[in-house]
Amino acid sequence: MSGETLVEMKNIVKIYGEHRVLKNVDFDLRAGEIHCLVGENGAGKSTLIKILSGAVMPDSGEILILGKHVRALNPRLAIELGITTVYQDAELVDSLTVAENVFLGNELKSTVPFKVNKRKQAEEARKIFDRLGINLDPDEYVANLSTAQKQMLQIAKALHRSARVIIMDEPTSSLGLEETRALLTILKSLRDQGLGIIYISHYLSEVFEIADRLTILKDGERVGTYSSKEIDVGTVIKKMVGRDTAMFFQRRRVEIGETLLSVKSLTKNGIVKNVTFDVRKGEVFGIGGLVGSGRTELVSMIYGAIRPDSGEIFLNGQKIAPRSPLDAMKKGICFVSEDRKKYGILPGRNVVENIMVVKNNLSKEFFLNLSEEVALSSQMVGKLSIAVADRDQLIEELSGGNQQKTIIGRWLLNTDATLYIFDEPTKGVDIGAREQIYEIMLELAEKGKAIIMVSSDMPELLSMSDRIGVMRNGEMTNILENKGVAEEQLIRLFIGV
Amino acid sequence: MAHSKRNNNSVLPKGKKPIRKNQWFFLLLAEIVLAVITGSINPRFFGISNITNILEQIAVLGILASGMTMLIISGEIDISVGANIGLVSCVVAMMIKNDADYLWIVAVALGLAAFNSLLVGASSLIFKAPSFITSLGFLSVFRGTAYAITKGVFQTIYGKFEALGLTRLWGLLPLGFLIGILIYLVTHFLLKYTKLGRHFYAVGSNPAAAYLSGISIFKTKLLAFLINGLLVGLASMILLSRVGAAQPTTGSGLELRAIGAVVIGGTPLSGGKGHILGTFFGVLLMGIISNALNMLRVNPYFQEVVFGLFIVASLAVSAFSAYSGKGVLKRRLKKD
Numbered sequence: 001m002s003g004e005t006l007v008e009m010k011n012i013v014k015i016y017g018e019h020r021v022l023k024n025v026d027f028d029l030r031a032g033e034i035h036c037l038v039g040e041n042g043a044g045k046s047t048l049i050k051i052l053s054g055a056v057m058p059d060s061g062e063i064l065i066l067g068k069h070v071r072a073l074n075p076r077l078a079i080e081l082g083i084t085t086v087y088q089d090a091e092l093v094d095s096l097t098v099a100e101n102v103f104l105g106n107e108l109k110s111t112v113p114f115k116v117n118k119r120k121q122a123e124e125a126r127k128i129f130d131r132l133g134i135n136l137d138p139d140e141y142v143a144n145l146s147t148a149q150k151q152m153l154q155i156a157k158a159l160h161r162s163a164r165v166i167i168m169d170e171p172t173s174s175l176g177l178e179e180t181r182a183l184l185t186i187l188k189s190l191r192d193q194g195l196g197i198i199y200i201s202h203y204l205s206e207v208f209e210i211a212d213r214l215t216i217l218k219d220g221e222r223v224g225t226y227s228s229k230e231i232d233v234g235t236v237i238k239k240m241v242g243r244d245t246a247m248f249f250q251r252r253r254v255e256i257g258e259t260l261l262s263v264k265s266l267t268k269n270g271i272v273k274n275v276t277f278d279v280r281k282g283e284v285f286g287i288g289g290l291v292g293s294g295r296t297e298l299v300s301m302i303y304g305a306i307r308p309d310s311g312e313i314f315l316n317g318q319k320i321a322p323r324s325p326l327d328a329m330k331k332g333i334c335f336v337s338e339d340r341k342k343y344g345i346l347p348g349r350n351v352v353e354n355i356m357v358v359k360n361n362l363s364k365e366f367f368l369n370l371s372e373e374v375a376l377s378s379q380m381v382g383k384l385s386i387a388v389a390d391r392d393q394l395i396e397e398l399s400g401g402n403q404q405k406t407i408i409g410r411w412l413l414n415t416d417a418t419l420y421i422f423d424e425p426t427k428g429v430d431i432g433a434r435e436q437i438y439e440i441m442l443e444l445a446e447k448g449k450a451i452i453m454v455s456s457d458m459p460e461l462l463s464m465s466d467r468i469g470v471m472r473n474g475e476m477t478n479i480l481e482n483k484g485v486a487e488e489q490l491i492r493l494f495i496g497v
Numbered sequence: 498m499a500h501s502k503r504n505n506n507s508v509l510p511k512g513k514k515p516i517r518k519n520q521w522f523f524l525l526l527a528e529i530v531l532a533v534i535t536g537s538i539n540p541r542f543f544g545i546s547n548i549t550n551i552l553e554q555i556a557v558l559g560i561l562a563s564g565m566t567m568l569i570i571s572g573e574i575d576i577s578v579g580a581n582i583g584l585v586s587c588v589v590a591m592m593i594k595n596d597a598d599y600l601w602i603v604a605v606a607l608g609l610a611a612f613n614s615l616l617v618g619a620s621s622l623i624f625k626a627p628s629f630i631t632s633l634g635f636l637s638v639f640r641g642t643a644y645a646i647t648k649g650v651f652q653t654i655y656g657k658f659e660a661l662g663l664t665r666l667w668g669l670l671p672l673g674f675l676i677g678i679l680i681y682l683v684t685h686f687l688l689k690y691t692k693l694g695r696h697f698y699a700v701g702s703n704p705a706a707a708y709l710s711g712i713s714i715f716k717t718k719l720l721a722f723l724i725n726g727l728l729v730g731l732a733s734m735i736l737l738s739r740v741g742a743a744q745p746t747t748g749s750g751l752e753l754r755a756i757g758a759v760v761i762g763g764t765p766l767s768g769g770k771g772h773i774l775g776t777f778f779g780v781l782l783m784g785i786i787s788n789a790l791n792m793l794r795v796n797p798y799f800q801e802v803v804f805g806l807f808i809v810a811s812l813a814v815s816a817f818s819a820y821s822g823k824g825v826l827k828r829r830l831k832k833d
């Protein structure tokens with residue numbers, strides 16, 4: 001079964017800002033095998049395959065493809081070398097037919113110059129589909145295909161370009177059971193035809209069904225590579241988690257008061273289903289789950305950025321239905337969003353403006369009080385020890401941790417607020433700033449504010465939360481008292497095994 | 498970047514940006530050089546009457562560019578302002594011919610121009626189409642309407658309504674220019690000292706973040722269009738008063754000059770950044786170039802070419818300054 005080595009990656013290092021996402025990772029793929037990558041959110045799986053597909057440049061390390069050293073890999077070169085990545089939606093032209101997509105870029109010519117031989121393309125495409133055992137009409141428009149069919153089409157396209165390696169990143173996360181079965185069958189048949197397949201999935205049952213070998217990543221490091229026969233689900237989960245106690249923040253306890261927020265049967269069609277939970281004053285309520293399990297959408301509804309289809313929200317016993325972020329803000333809800341680049345910072349503006357934006361919005365005055373602005377933002381800079389040179393420094397010039405602290409500072413000026421929602425508060429933040437952010441959250445809790453913390457970071461969830469709500473496929477499946485909860489137990493609940 | 502820790506009570510110092518790092522500084526230099534060269538070839542350039550003439554000519558452009566600065570900072574654009582002027586000045590000229598009340602005339606000029614600009618903005622915001630495209634569409638609507646109501650006939654106003662455009666205070670300073678200066682000041686004040694100005698910058702910088710911080714993007718951008726429209730109305734009246742006649746093509750081409758002045762003044766088309774001071778010097782540069790070309794007796798057709806190139810050049814300057822300091826351009830040039 002173990003054929004020649006198709007891909008070898010040695011000592012791969014990737015650093016984003018101050019954050020090492022990959023630390024000397026080794027990886028190899030042989031012909032005729034399915035090699036699965038497993039690990040928690042943020043373990044570095046996606047980064048590793050992005051490097052192999054040429055989308056991301058590693059900071060150091062070697063890549064060998066078919067035994068040859070490859071430097072400066074880019075997406076086009078990767079495809080030329082036979083490495084194809086199947087994305088969920090991209091790469092296909094919706095307004096062309098299935099066959100036209102397969103032959104896009106190297107159309108079959110007919111005898112008439114400049115004319116594409118459509119009939120022959122359809123025949124050839126059908127041959128490829130037969131070989132794969134998939135049922136697709138070559139003359140159908142791609143826009144009419146389902147997600148699963150699109151993925152299969154991309155695999156067919158890869159085969160047509162004589163790919164040797166196929167990379168699939170979470171291909172089944174939006175597929176139904178039947179479609180998943182079909183896809184896995186195809187992958188197995190491709191393996192038997194001698195291709196190498198890299199497969200990433202959170203669903204360990206799938207992984208164990210198809211994997212020949214699997215590599216476990218944790219916090220950017222390779223834990224090990226195992227033959228799927230010599231390891232079982234329990235051991236894999238143990239190896240995915242299990243960290244030093246040094247990674248856990250030792251927080252102090254805060255007295256917990258009465259209920260502040262009650263969410264009842266909150267539903268957004270297809271994304272969040274019937275979620276009910278309470279948060280009390282002084283409590284840190286952690287929300288965990290896989291990426292895409294509906295966590296962000298859930299808190300966005302509480303903040304008024306998304307309208308729920310049904311369900312009720314009570315704040316301090318009063319029913320509220322936030323119509324917009326401004327409305328939620330005025331009712332005392334703060335929201336530190338995930339992905340600060342996209343949803344947090346105001347690039348091109350200085351730190352003062354970035355801190356003051358919420359406070360200014362809450363004031364009824366039309367005119368700004370510039371001296372008060374400088375005083376308040378200087379105070380915030382001092383309090384959060386934000387490293388900034390002067391008041392005209394632009395926010396994008398700061399490090400990730402300082403940007404995040406600036407954005408949190410924005411919300412701390414909303415002093416009348418009672419509920420603080422933090423979505424991935426410490427993502428891409430260095431360890432020093434991280435502890436400081438935890439400190440801020442605890443100070444808020446001590447003042448009797450309620451805190452919701454959405455996090456993918458397992459140590460963060462376990463060390464900061466008083467209770468943990470687990471989201472899976474849009475449902476809040478469990479709410480745990482955080483007393484002696486083990487990482488392993490939590491990840492089992494996330495995955496649902 | 499200094500990453501020094503600071504104690505809790507100290508106030509953040511002001512940033513020290515050397516004066517030569519400001520885009521307006523380069524514009525000022527360019528203006529001086531251009532003036533000296535033109536003046537040495539044709540000494541009449543420095544004559545009082547010519548300088549007054551330049552100030553009069555740039556008044557309208559300055560008012561338009563002020564509105565455009567606010568729009569571009571908010572991440573929007575309106576290329577229909579020239580056609581808007583055409584329509585408004587035709588309507589106003591016809592009202593003057595029919596001896597309408599001045600109060601009515603002013604109300605109609607401001608109201609119609611604001612309405613037009615709001616149409617551009619609302620259609621862009623509601624249909625989620627770039628305002629560049631919707632304003633391109635409305636450009637045609639406004640000009641077409643102007644042709645329809647005038648039947649293409651030149652609307653002269655026989656020496657009425659002259660005060661706004663032809664008054665010179667102390668026989669020297671054109672009233673239009675003073676109004677222009679006032680508009681610059683108001684714009685500066687609005688951008689720097691009001692909540693609305695802050696909102697303009699925020700929605701232009703990162704609409705998603707602005708929305709999550711409680712800013713209504715729709716309301717903010719629509720207000721930018723409203724202000725822009727009111728300024729177009731004001732500019733139309735000054736232009737009509739100075740020229741004494743209107744036709745549907747009145748004002749055409751002004752939109753490009755206004756955008757060019759804003760961009761060369763250091764406000765990037767990507768939004769979220771910019772100052773009115775840069776726009777002021779951008780407009781002045783436009784005025785000086787135009788006047789210099791006349792003074793040097795350059796063929797008027799060729800002047801069009803110069804302005805076109807000037808606008809492209811201003812975009813290049815904007816691209817370079819966006820990359821400067823980040824080494825992006827250097828790296829790219831090295832690669833090639």
